Amino acid sequence: MDTDDSSLNNADARLPDEVSQDSDTPRDRAEYAAVWRLLGRADAVTDEAFSAGEAWRHMAQQVDAEPSSGLSDDAPGNTRRDTAASPNRSDRRASGRAPVRRSNRSKQSERSIRRNWVAGALLAACLLVGAVFWWSRPVTIETMAGEQTTVSLPDGSTVDLNGATRLTYARGFSVLPFVDAETRTVTLRGEAFFTVASADRPFEIETANARIGVLGTTFNAQAYTTQNHPTTEVTLTSGRVQLRSEAPGYDPVILDRAGQYSRVVGTGAAPSAPTDTPTETAAAWRDGGFAVRNASLPVILRAIEAQFGLPIHLRVPESDTDAMTLHYGQVSDPESILRDIVAVQGLQYRALSQGYELVAPDSTHPESE
Amino acid sequence: MSDSPPVNASDGPNGPRSDAAGTDADTAAIDALCERLRASDRDAFKTVFCQLSPRIFRFVRGMVASDEKARDITQETFTKLWSIRTELDDVDSLTAYVFQMARNRVYNLQRDEQTRRTHETAVPSDALGGAPPAPDAELDADLLRTLLDRWIDELPARQREALTLRRIDGMTHEAIADIMEISPNTVNNHIVRALDHLRARLREHRPDLLP
Numbered sequence: 007m008d009t010d011d012s013s014l015n016n017a018d019a020r021l022p023d024e025v026s027q028d029s030d031t032p033r034d035r036a037e038y039a040a041v042w043r044l045l046g047r048a049d050a051v052t053d054e055a056f057s058a059g060e061a062w063r064h065m066a067q068q069v070d071a072e073p074s075s076g077l078s079d080d081a082p083g084n085t086r087r088d089t090a091a092s093p094n095r096s097d098r099r100a101s102g103r104a105p106v107r108r109s110n111r112s113k114q115s116e117r118s119i120r121r122n123w124v125a126g127a128l129l130a131a132c133l134l135v136g137a138v139f140w141w142s143r144p145v146t147i148e149t150m151a152g153e154q155t156t157v158s159l160p161d162g163s164t165v166d167l168n169g170a171t172r173l174t175y176a177r178g179f180s181v182l183p184f185v186d187a188e189t190r191t192v193t194l195r196g197e198a199f200f201t202v203a204s205a206d207r208p209f210e211i212e213t214a215n216a217r218i219g220v221l222g223t224t225f226n227a228q229a230y231t232t233q234n235h236p237t238t239e240v241t242l243t244s245g246r247v248q249l250r251s252e253a254p255g256y257d258p259v260i261l262d263r264a265g266q267y268s269r270v271v272g273t274g275a276a277p278s279a280p281t282d283t284p285t286e287t288a289a290a291w292r293d294g295g296f297a298v299r300n301a302s303l304p305v306i307l308r309a310i311e312a313q314f315g316l317p318i319h320l321r322v323p324e325s326d327t328d329a330m331t332l333h334y335g336q337v338s339d340p341e342s343i344l345r346d347i348v349a350v351q352g353l354q355y356r357a358l359s360q361g362y363e364l365v366a367p368d369s370t371h372p373e374s375e
Numbered sequence: 376m377s378d379s380p381p382v383n384a385s386d387g388p389n390g391p392r393s394d395a396a397g398t399d400a401d402t403a404a405i406d407a408l409c410e411r412l413r414a415s416d417r418d419a420f421k422t423v424f425c426q427l428s429p430r431i432f433r434f435v436r437g438m439v440a441s442d443e444k445a446r447d448i449t450q451e452t453f454t455k456l457w458s459i460r461t462e463l464d465d466v467d468s469l470t471a472y473v474f475q476m477a478r479n480r481v482y483n484l485q486r487d488e489q490t491r492r493t494h495e496t497a498v499p500s501d502a503l504g505g506a507p508p509a510p511d512a513e514l515d516a517d518l519l520r521t522l523l524d525r526w527i528d529e530l531p532a533r534q535r536e537a538l539t540l541r542r543i544d545g546m547t548h549e550a551i552a553d554i555m556e557i558s559p560n561t562v563n564n565h566i567v568r569a570l571d572h573l574r575a576r577l578r579e580h581r582p583d584l585l586p
Contacts, residue, residue, distance in 0.1 A: 051517060061446070
């Protein structure tokens with residue numbers, strides 16, 4: 007910095023050295039000095055907008071200290087406030103509850119300390135109970151009809167949920183925080199594709215009428231109830247799965263080859279013997295397709311409704327319809343499935359304000375919604 | 376904060392930063408109170424508050440263009456300081472720490488307001504620049520403040536922070552570098568760019584204020 011700068015600096019005592027670089031022309035320096043001077047003048051306005059003494063009076067209430075009488079006793083060397091201040095505070099606090107005798111002052115403050123302790127302990131207990139309660143409530147993930155989602159489970163397994171599906175499991179797969187449950191158990195209503203991570207404890211899926219037990223595998227599981235008739239279906243993609251009826255007295259069925267399929271239909275029924283099925287139909291829904299195997303029409307319509315969020319009403323008796331097997335690799339328009347169904351079943355479909363209805367071909371008067 | 380001389384300190388002892396030296400001493404005194412503050416000493420807190428709050432206010436006021444907001448943020452900063460006083464054990468410099476707390480508060484507030492602001496239409500930037508020019512000496516201090524607020528508001532946040540800290544009692548580059556957690560050279564760059572921007576704005580809108 008040269009002498010010119012010094013004179014400038016003297017003109018304005020706060021010109022920063024940032025502006026005093028070799029590359030700067032005297033004009034630059036003069037202009038920077040002007041900017042700096044203007045800033046200084048603006049700052050002077052700012053200084054008037056704040057009074058530490060006043061601010062402290064607000065602050066003092068918050069730190070439970072008595073307000074200062076002004077800036078004058080805000081000096082750093084300020085003497086300690088006289089000790090009467092603290093009891094006064096506790097008096098103030100206690101006065102809302104009962105008249106306080108001055109002579110009881112210390113006892114009173116002891117009591118209020120104890121009361122604080124008790125309050126603190128109660129609060130902690132409440133929080134603990136709340137936390138345990140929160141933990142003990144199962145986690146539920148639910149998709150709307152027409153919606154699909156993927157869920158990561160605490161053990162690293164992933165589950166793809168098809169539409170209108172509910173998956174429930176114990177938080178952290180544990181009975182208490184940090185206490186693992188014996189099995190990783192989830193409850194399934196709807197359809198989901200499981201990719202189960204290997205672990206030393208079994209993974210179990212509970213449905214309304216069956217249990218699926220696995221140890222590290224991928225498979226598609228369906229558990230739905232149509233007309234009070236629970237059905238559970240499993241199609242294996244890889245690994246090994248055990249399907250067991252909820253009803254006692256039936257042997258479980260083991261699926262251990264890709265594409266194998268078994269189901270439990272209704273309560274108190276045995277799982278069907280494993281049959282082979284093309285693997286690509288197992289979870290066609292995951293890739294935007296649609297597949298059902300030898301399913302009754304109500305079951306098919308329920309599946310369409312769940313996957314595409316499209317309500318479909320069957321206006322003919324189930325006995326007049328046949329079971330079907332369908333497989334679409336890609337479904338761009340759910341209506342195309344309906345077209346195929348009515349062609350095969352000899353029915354008609356009609357659009358409603360929401361969704362469709364399937365009716366007999368000669369039906370001319372649609373039932374109003 | 377550091378006792379070492381500022382990076383560009385070619386000024387003599389009577390240079391522009393004679394007041395800054397006093398600030399450093401204050402800073403050391405405040406930092407020394409950290410221990411007492413940690414022990415919930417209200418007097419220590421009061422001292423820290425009364426010494427530091429005007430500086431924090433000026434700093435915050437440089438970052439937000441409203442006295443009211445700056446007052447609130449200052450108050451909140453110290454309320455927070457009091458509430459975390461027992462956790463201050465690994466704090467190097469209490470002063471720098473309090474400045475950082477205030478800075479973070481400002482940024483949080485601005486981030487929250489950003490969302491709201493995007494839905495509002497921007498005020499033309501020359502709305503205030505078009506005010507009738509008045510001679511430098513007679514320019515109303517409040518109007519000047521408003522003008523500068525607008526232009527400072529256009530600065531990138533880090534430049535604005537560096538410039539504002541530099542204006543607090545002529546804070547040294549080291550002190551600023553401490554608070555901003557960047558190198559003193561970067562501090563310098565921020566300040567030079569900020570001043571350049573303000574100068575350009577003045578040339579554009581109020582050339583009468585420049586020599």
